[in-house]
Amino acid sequence: MKTKYFISILILVAFILNSCDKVSPPYIESRDYCSGNKKVLIEDYTGHGCVNCPGAAVLAHDLKEQFCDRVVIIGVHAGYFAKPYFEDDTLFAANYTTEAGNTWDNFFGNSSMGNPNGLIDRVKKSDGYVLYPQSWANTVDPLLMESAKALITISNDFNTDNSTLTTNIKTDIQEPLEGKYSLIVCITQDNLVSPQKNNDPEIGPTPIDENYVHNHVLRGTLNGVWGETIGTNGEVSVGSVYENSYTSAFPDNWIPKDCHVVAFMYNDETKTVVQVEELAVLE
């Protein structure tokens, strides 16, 4: 009988002992992400009062590089940490919030879950849309392995005389798509310098980086907060190319050379982004 106990224990211990993988260096893998036509949208929900947000911005930037520029970033300033005059401090007077950002934040619930966090192609997982930065790479990777179900082409014409942008968006449907779809076209801006709370000395001064450079900042949408439907009332057919054109006068604080047009097509019901594209306002 005792032998039986002993053997049972040995089997169990062996079972556990067998369950460990010691990894040998090199620990970092390198894969080729430069082939493929699918691009992925990272929306980085952030705010100048959020000490961990610079780290997330650096991560998003690194992912753009590591994924061979097949990632498009939008920095959405929304929620408590993005409030102008954060905690009544005049240092944080900047207001990067937008109607679109606030609406999306309210809908997806980002800032209520604590910044920084983000959306990856607005994919909804079993516990919601919001993903913390540590999950971004894992989520982007398999999406990039897919082929693009639609391709987006942007062409921009900026009239410097009246500071007006005309952008033309072509959406080319590559695969059959069920449901209804919309297109959101927005403007992002780089090189906005203003104070940012920061707790990572490797990124910049702590606890406040007074000359922090905010990149990919959402400045607004050109066709409404939720964009507009494409195709026939949102229904699209494979092989079709849908064209949309928008004209927008730039406010003084939208510096054309620092701005990009970001266009993305998404499923109206699931909100999942099918494809995203980005082009500098001044090509």
Add this chain to the structure above:
Amino acid sequence: MKKIISILTIALVFSASAYAQGFLGKSEVHGSFETDAMYYQADDALGITDSLINGNVFGFNAFADIIYTLGDFSAGFRYEAYLPPIAGFERSLEGQGFPYLWATYTTGKFSFTVGNFYEQFGNGLTLRTYQEWTLGYDNSLNGARIVYEPVKGLLLKGVYGTQRYYWSKFEKNGRGIVKGFDGEININDVFTGLSDSKVRLIIGGSAVSKYQSDQNPFYKLPKNVAIFGGRFNLGIGKFNFSSEYAYKINDPSAVNKYIYKPGDAFIFSGSYATKGLGIFAQFKRIDNMSFKSDQAVTSNALDINFLPPLIEAHTYMLAAMYPYATQPNGEMGFQIEINYKVPKKSKLGGKYGMGISINYSQMNDIAREKANDTAYIGQSGTMGWKSDFFKFGDQIFNRDLTVEIDKKFSRKFKSIFKYIYQDYDIATILGHTGDPNVKANIGIIDMTYKITSKKSIRWELQGLWTKEDKGDWAAILVEYTVSPHWFVSIADQYNYGNKHSYEQLHYYTGSFGYTLKTTRFALTYGRQREGVVCVGGVCRQVPASNGFSVTISSSF
């Protein structure tokens, strides 16, 4: 609902079977309920505006635990609702349902559990699943457990399952699968000749492994990560010693920023107790010991193991201002406590005696060196760091000296006097980057006067003095109790020393409660200050709020 029906069906089947076999005991149903509801209102002084509340004026957390037993069979479920969660609880909890369903059958030396269960191996260094309602924390395993006691004093346990992650279902390539084994032998029970020995020895060991697919595109991650632990508890007369050591193989994760060094943890406790005197000492060292069933998760969820705190846990309002949160990537410290009861009728003890308790605890960072010449300390994708096991790091996370005297002056009047000195690394623990350590002196007087055999009044006077963070605080609480049913209390915490005059606020509350047998009702109105609630070294942030809160709890 289908699950509930399934459980009840299983219960009925077992009951019929049990009846047929003639060993049926009387079936019983037990349960407990709790509802915590908040109604929020705007408070300009706290920065809570109507637009910030944005219509979300209610918070509602509730649960019901039901346990059915019939002879050797038992089953149960817990219903939970967070609609929406009270401020400070994870938003991911929002929803309602039955996250905890289980059935257990015990026969002879075996016990089988299927469904959700809580389990702990030793001190928890290798595995502990538990639920803490006040934190909104639940890392229960959902799977199967076998407990086997072949002979008295020898206990073997095996567990297999996946952990609860809010309301998320287990998905392929999602969070990991946990399997574990624990064995514990009580020498005095197994060897009957030693049953009356003054030397009592318990030895245990455990091994736990997690399987999670490698979904990370940049790091080569181990799919199987194992942790091993060994422990003992030795009692020799009035002395008691216990210790546990655990070792974890490479487990790169978001918590340790994807470093590949193994982790380990060591705790040792020694105590001596005799009439009127108790001495307790403890040492702990943790190095890279976060162990979660999802390597990408950093929040308070999916912990497979538990790193016990080694700090005096304070409950008084101001003393709980700066609670310590365990630092899983590395900490090292000790705690010493002496309890002495001054005898009755002595000069110092007086007619009723007097209790004196002194506790000192200190927790530092571990000492870290570069793992090699080419990488900085903690660099992702490297071994992270090297650390001398016996060397304390320079950074003090927390130091705490607590002196407590409890004295009964008469049949009607007793009091507790408490002094605390705390040195607290607010930058590391609460993320207040750049802020210096808070050095606080805290004084507390807690007095109770028994008016009649049923009526008593208790009041607390508290002060916290510090030059750092929000400066000085004073607090008062007055509580009138008519036992066993009623209590009413008012309290105020006043941040009179805040360097910003507009933040020199009163955090006042008024409470009223009624208890009838096992049912308790409590209503509170007032302000709640921003802070941190910690239980067992696990913490959650609590935002400032103003409004009503209602708690109703009952059990049967």
